[in-house]
């Protein structure tokens with residue numbers, strides 16, 4: 001059995017997608033203590049409200065991570 005890979009050498013361009021039809025950026029917060037994650041939203045408010053509610057239920061959980069999902073696009077360079 002043999003494995004063969006074919007690689008084409010073409011130049012790609014890659015950049016954040018700012019086109020009008022791009023997917024929106026979205027945000028979530030994750031507790032760094034227990035790993036629980038907020039719902040994802042396109043605004044900051046809901047994930048941040050989740051932090052206050054989570055901290056209220058878990059008074060020793062003080063550290064969080066922000067998870068940002070940002071759309072990118074890639075295309076062949078002409």
Ligand SMILES: [Zn+2]
Pocket residue numbers: 031032033034035036054058061
């Ligand atoms: Zn937690």
